[in-house]
Amino acid sequence: xxxxxxxxxxxxxxxxxxxxxxxxxxxxxxxxxxxxxxxxxxxxxxxxxxxxxxxxxxxxxxxxxxxxxxxxxxxxxxxxxxxxxxxxxxxxxxxxxxxxxxxxxxxxxxxxxxxxxxxxxxxxxxxxxxxxxxxxxxxxxxxxxxxxxxxxxxxxxxxxxxxxxxxxxxxxxxxxxxxxxxxxxxxxxxxxxxxxxxxxxxxxxxxxxxxxxxxxxxxxxxxxxxxxxxxxxxxxxxxxxxxxxxxxxxxxxxxxxxxxxxxxxxxxxxxxxxxxxxxxxxxxxxxxxxxxxxxxxxxxxxxxxxxxxxxxxxxxxxxxxxxxxxxxxxxxxxxxxxxxxxxxxxxxxxxxxxxxxxxxxxxxxxxxxxxxxxxxxxxxxxxxxxxxxxxxxxx
Amino acid sequence: xxxxxxxxxxxxxxxxxxxxxxxxxxxxxxxxxxxxxxxxxxxxxxxxxxxxxxxxxxxxxxxxxxxxxxxxxxxxxxxxxxxxxxxxxx
Numbered sequence: 001x002x003x004x005x006x007x008x009x010x011x012x013x014x015x016x017x018x019x020x021x022x023x024x025x026x027x028x029x030x031x032x033x034x035x036x037x038x039x040x041x042x043x044x045x046x047x048x049x050x051x052x053x054x055x056x057x058x059x060x061x062x063x064x065x066x067x068x069x070x071x072x073x074x075x076x077x078x079x080x081x082x083x084x085x086x087x088x089x090x091x092x093x094x095x096x097x098x099x100x101x102x103x104x105x106x107x108x109x110x111x112x113x114x115x116x117x118x119x120x121x122x123x124x125x126x127x128x129x130x131x132x133x134x135x136x137x138x139x140x141x142x143x144x145x146x147x148x149x150x151x152x153x154x155x156x157x158x159x160x161x162x163x164x165x166x167x168x169x170x171x172x173x174x175x176x177x178x179x180x181x182x183x184x185x186x187x188x189x190x191x192x193x194x195x196x197x198x199x200x201x202x203x204x205x206x207x208x209x210x211x212x213x214x215x216x217x218x219x220x221x222x223x224x225x226x227x228x229x230x231x232x233x234x235x236x237x238x239x240x241x242x243x244x245x246x247x248x249x250x251x252x253x254x255x256x257x258x259x260x261x262x263x264x265x266x267x268x269x270x271x272x273x274x275x276x277x278x279x280x281x282x283x284x285x286x287x288x289x290x291x292x293x294x295x296x297x298x299x300x301x302x303x304x305x306x307x308x309x310x311x312x313x314x315x316x317x318x319x320x321x322x323x324x325x326x327x328x329x330x331x332x333x334x335x336x337x338x339x340x341x342x343x344x345x346x347x348x349x350x351x352x353x354x355x356x357x358x359x360x361x362x363x364x365x366x367x368x369x370x371x372x373x374x375x376x377x378x379x380x381x382x383x384x385x386x387x388x389x390x391x392x393x394x395x
Numbered sequence: 396x397x398x399x400x401x402x403x404x405x406x407x408x409x410x411x412x413x414x415x416x417x418x419x420x421x422x423x424x425x426x427x428x429x430x431x432x433x434x435x436x437x438x439x440x441x442x443x444x445x446x447x448x449x450x451x452x453x454x455x456x457x458x459x460x461x462x463x464x465x466x467x468x469x470x471x472x473x474x475x476x477x478x479x480x481x482x483x484x485x
Binding site for chain 1: 430438
């Protein structure tokens with residue numbers, strides 16, 4: 001018997017700013033470092049202000065002078081000419097695909113304008129699980145934010161309040177092999193480590209036995225390597241302590257994970273199926289170990305329990321580049337991790353999630369979604385089978 | 396040395412080959428994230444490697460590795476074109 005829950009929740013996604021975003025670059029080139037201190041000297045205030053206000057200066061004024069030299073002006077002009085020629089070729093290609101003229105609406109759709117996102121230097125997400133620490137998705141790319149929700153069950157005269165999510169301190173240690181080899185083994189290009197806190201709190205007024213009280217302290221490390229078969233291989237390693245707000249339960253564990261990228265095979269990037277329809281896959285191999293040193297009040301666990309699971313996780317995303325379905329996104333994830341130890345305990349982990357999302361704004365900062373979940377959720381392993389509707393506001 | 400027009404033309408062919416999007420639908424302002432689904436840094440780094448492989452396959456080997464860090468920052472195909480132009484020196 002499965003339950004249907006109608007949940008209206010407010011989801012919040014706060015994302016990071018890329019270390020190489022344009023404002024940071026402008027500040028970096030207008031800064032000086034002396035005695036281990038990096039600062040902007042007073043004589044560069046005017047030049048920095050001009051760079052901040054004028055995109056052309058920000059891009060081509062390499063030494064933060066506040067004006068362009070003849071050579072820089074030449075480069076800027078060349079850039080504009082390249083754009084002009086590129087647009088001309090685009091228009092010709094568009095016309096050859098559709099006839100001698102281009103419908104104005106088609107040109108407007110295909111020649112897109114810049115969209116800006118508001119970003120912050122930390123993340124709040126639905127769970128401590130991110131595709132890569134190398135560069136995290138922007139707000140509009142990921143509708144899975146932390147959520148605080150209130151559910152009113154009229155039939156059962158019940159109120160449920162829940163808070164679910166994770167706070168991730170990413171990029172605490174981000175090492176490029178070009179800068180130092182200390183934390184990057186030979187053959188790997190980059191290495192990163194990020195600690196975080198994950199939480200899932202639920203208070204059920206009518207039936208406190210259904211309360212959820214979960215806290216997780218985690219870290220992830222990641223190594224990157226370019227490979228002969230897949231363009232990129234990511235090896236992740238993680239450790240965690242899962243407990244509760246009173247620290248009654250203690251569950252230790254960790255995992256190893258391998259994720260390949262090869263966008264021309266549709267792995268990590270999209271492939272056009274037909275018309276505007278795009279499809280991408282995210283496959284992972286995953287192995288995890290866990291030991292319960294104190295089961296506390298966690299149902300279904302016994303002190304001394306341990307397991308070693310290994311299996312595959314497959315994600316798929318579908319979206320539409322233009323047309324009526326442009327704001328619609330479809331996503332699914334299936335994971336099956338059979339337990340390879342501890343006979344007599346059914347600790348296999350199987351989970352399926354399908355999400356249909358619709359962006360209410362072109363920037364994707366507001367979206368509604370319907371999510372179906374079935375199985376043991378990643379993270380705390382709670383068994384679920386439900387449908388959630390969600391209004392997500394993302395900044 | 397190929398001209399910038401030749402390089403951009405080959406880039407569009409390769410983007411079409413990699414993404415399977417018809418060439419006529421590929422434009423400078425294509426969003427790497429929204430249009431091609433390259434939502435994170437690794438996917439854009441993989442895009443750089445796929446482009447290098449495609450250019451080589453079509454006899455226009457890129458003289459040096461595409462700048463992976465700049466690829467990771469790229470938002471639009473226009474940014475990718477600039478990175479490819481830089482690698483070709485055009």
